[in-house]
Amino acid sequence: MKDVEDNIAEQQHQLRLCVAGAGAIGITLATKLAAQYPNVSILARGRTLADIREKGIALTDRDGHRALEVPVASAEGLGIQDVVFLCPKAQDLPQLAKDIQPLLHEGTLIVPVVNGIPWWYFEGAGASHRPHDIHAVDPGRELKALLPSACVIGCVTMFTAARISRSEAVAMNGVKLVLGEIDNQDKPRSHELGALLNACGIETRVSERIRDPLWTKVIANLMSNPLSVVAETHLRDLCGLEPLSRVVKQLLNEALLVAASYGARLELDPESLMKFAAGMGEVKTSMLQDYESGHPLELGAICDAVIELGDIRGLDMPLTRTITAIARYKSDAAMRAAA
Incomplete structure (x- = not known):
């Protein structure tokens, strides 16, 4: 060194x-x-x-x-x-x-x-x-x-x-x-x-193995970012309060199956991911910041791409699809109203 x-x-x-x-x-x-x-x-x-x-x-x-x-x-x-x-x-x-x-x-x-x-x-x-x-x-x-x-x-x-x-x-x-x-x-x-x-x-x-930390970050984003737009709240509530934390766990589980199908070794276990996110406190996700600022959301790379990778492996992600669709609708509606 x-x-x-x-x-x-x-x-x-x-x-x-x-x-x-x-x-x-x-x-x-x-x-x-x-x-x-x-x-x-x-x-x-x-x-x-x-x-x-x-x-x-x-x-x-x-x-x-x-x-x-x-x-x-x-x-x-x-x-x-x-x-x-x-x-x-x-x-x-x-x-x-x-x-x-x-x-x-x-x-x-x-x-x-x-x-x-x-x-x-x-x-x-x-x-x-x-x-x-x-x-x-x-x-x-x-x-x-x-x-x-x-x-x-x-x-x-x-x-x-x-x-x-x-x-x-x-x-x-x-x-x-x-x-x-x-x-x-x-x-x-x-x-x-x-x-x-x-x-x-x-x-x-x-x-x-750069794809291991990549999947860790992708899953952390996927389980919190689109839901933060739907619920319009910060990480502490998303990962620390019922029933939101239950939704986060389901999103997490869907993403974990896809990551595993590509041989990823996550650097944090699911429970640690939840605790880490909740411990961030009243931090707004980048996607929520973009939504509140009227900017387009990174749904393609954070959500659609993981759904696409799941499709390649024959793995459905029904809740992820639903939350992504609602977040996209809210974003599009807000941008139309602003225009």
Whole structure:
């Protein structure tokens, strides 16, 4: 590890890091990176780009409050990058994948920091997984075409954050990531990137089976996010109060069967998942935050993709389908009313 840290130190004035997408997760990562690392930029557009240019970015987390000025521009204005962190909502990823093309060179590392089942799930997975297209997240195979698998490092977020303005975020429960090669091979680049992130105060570990923490996060989202929109309440009530907790357990059980059918080894058992979520307190899920803000919901990657994977294995998910349908109806109705 010392050799890796020395290597990172030697490269830190050369590697160019770009955070593409300035939502809550993007601002959190960009602020923590830029506080310790010299070559960090943000890809943004529209009013968000203008706000960050004028005000910089700011983060409040366990380490306090910090505000920084960070270069921000469109892809054409930023130029070639060595590592690109993709931080959009899942439904916005296809457009962002197009936007980042001017940032990429042959060796650019692409790190998708996105909720839900990723388009790369069956890429490089070996004989244990027959290849499939996941239509819920990549219906036209655009992502496969635009984001070369050889450049992708899998990433799972293990923290929550909220954006309180276009340029400022709050993340009070510890900023943690899991990285892993999507072909389950142990490669120096993942460890080097992990060392860089750790040096910037982003607690990062490298997994040899990235789909295990991925399923843990997907199930945690699936059992809470759509139901939080239907019930319009926070995690403590969802997972701690009857009858909502009973619904959460049923959603959890449906998702566990699908995960097991793909050989996943969850990093938290079901009871621990429930206790962890309830212990988060009055925290609103990202999907509930989006619903209340009138933004589209990440139902495709978090819900529809898991239902699709269940269909491939012949596993029905009746309650998940129902809760997803109600959440989608509420979201669509709210957006129509706002329009």
